[in-house]
Amino acid sequence: MTNSTVPSFAVVGHPNKGKSSVVSTLARNDQIAISMQSGTTVVSETFDINIGQAHYRLVDTPGFQRPRKVLAWLKAHNPTADKRRECVIAFLNDESCQQQFVDEIELLKPIIDGAAILYVVDGSRPYSPEYEAEMEILRWTGQPTMALINPIQNDDYVANWQAALGQYFSVVRVFDAVKADIEQHIELLQAFAAIHQPWQAQLRAIISAFENETTHQVFQSCFVAAQLLEEMTQYKTRKKALSKTQAQTLKPVLEKQFYDWMRRREKNALDELQLIYRHQRLERSDSELSLPDDLFDTEKWYGWGLSKKQLTSVAAVTGAAAGGALDLAVAGHSFMLGAIGGGVVGSTAAWFGADKLASSKIKGLPMGGYEARLGPVASKNFPYVILARFVFMFSQLKGRNHAQRDGIVLDEIGLEPLLDNLNSDDKKKIFVALDRLSRQKSVDDLPDLLAPLFALVD
Structure with missing residues (x-):
């Protein structure tokens, strides 16, 4: 189990929507691999970010590959709302699921271990109901959430995404992963501090450390x-x-x-x-x-x-x-x-x-x-x-x-x-x-x- 006193963020979403770009921007590290090909990230990778005395973690995860089948597996166990997180843990521990759903297992592990969720979508692509299975799975984990709309080519569909994402996530932000500056980075941390009280002191320390740096x-x-x-x-x-x-x-x-x-x-x-x-x-x-x-x-x-x-x-x-x-x-x-x-x-x-x-x-x-x-x-x-x-x-x-x-x-x-x-x-x-x-x-x-x-x- 990840130390919950250290803020940790799992960057998740559909393949090729800019997850690694978001991680690179938030980690302030240009050594993170970025590619326009799907599947660049095949296993979860954790980056420890040390800014002065402040510390937090970012986890780059593989993209969802078979979210509808995963959600069907979860629903088949028919848990009540208070048991859904336990159902996700059972999914992670199931040997058959570990073989069938490699990518979903990889991306859900750090979340169950305590990471908050940064869900990334492409605001230049139309919204589709196929994403709802992903968002529903993430909701079952019970972790604090934020959605980031990354306008990779344009912002033609940002409004549609905002309307849909607002039904699943506590905070929705437009965040251009390739153009965002340090001020926008700090705004994300401030927004998370507002929605997740246990991390407020740590996140404020991180924000102060960024400003000092x-x-x-x-x-x-x-x-x-x-x-x-x-x-x-x-x-x-x-x-x-x-x-x-x-x-x-x-x-x-x-x-x-x-x-x-x-x-x-x-x-x-x-x-x-x-x-x-x-x-x-x-x-x-x-x-x-x-x-x-x-x-x-x-x-x-x-x-x-x-x-x-x-x-x-x-x-x-x-x-x-x-x-x-x-x-x-x-x-x-x-x-x-x-x-x-x-x-x-x-x-x-x-x-x-x-x-x-x-x-x-x-x-x-x-x-x-x-x-x-x-x-x-x-x-x-x-x-x-x-x-x-x-x-x-x-x-x-x-x-x-x-x-x-x-x-x-x-x-x-x-x-x-x-x-x-x-x-x-x-x-x-x-x-x-x-x-x-x-x-x-x-x-x-x-x-x-x-x-x-x-x-x-x-």
Whole structure:
């Protein structure tokens, strides 16, 4: 017998009506198998959901296969209403029934063990009397019930389902398993707390834990973003050589090492963000940021970072020289930028004197040796590009439903609309912080400074 003090919900219904999608959404777990083929779930599977100190269970069950025959078996024993639950238990213990009704045995076991019932139907399909046998069997168990109308393709028949389900279930809700957000999840728990008094305290604790977790996830995201910004704006690489000629030949080696590290560091941060929001299996395509020869004349660059106008505003706020941020000619060398696949900024930067984007140097060492160096990136716009790409992914994950299985492409997002919605004090703090980062200066409390920006993301 399941511990009845721990809220437990068995998700049941007809095959292929979105039961596993509902479980994935409520479990906040994208590792639950979902398929459009009937029979994806063949045995009951229990998921323990731990949110802080709160705990509850979800049980994904097979679909009803022969409900009319099961109901006929139950009715043949002609129990009075007070004996119907006992009759269902007798059905579960009957060896012949265990052989004939495998799916029904699997889905009824957790309910008899104490799980409440979440009955799922497809609101885009017509109501039919064939479902009444299922609903009647569930009613015989005597467990608290809620019906969820999942509009898989449309909501054409939702009203018909509401009229029918209201005769069998204590609460009826429309719940799109692939689009429902955390607020709708919490509403379901609140509704159950209202109809099943023994679980009220536990369910309220779960609701509070969900709300606290949502706040904590945003803070964790700010922390990961801050680490990414600090490390990518400070990174540099170097190698020693015996001669200046040998040092010069190290150019392609250093460039590959430098930009491979950039790509890998951003990827790791985005992977960490997915883990924060429990999207472990989400397929993500990290788009290339392809840049032509002139970085600061590139619309793509401005799409990610800031425009010339915004950079001028930043310069005014921070006291930096805006012209310096836009100057591309250093010691007569142009940058000639290419692309970093899945990275933040491209480069086949001039090997000598490129100190505005990626500083590359060959320096004589004691004992006649030389050292070739590359980095760090010194562009004023560079931190904004990094931040914009991270914020885009954050915006995709923050409210993403765990039953949604299409992938994400890391695409363009402009920071300017978000920055424009910040109050002047918060905006100035971010401008100053990112300006310091572009000059490889440390920034205290960077996660806290970024928090107001992340709070604006829907």
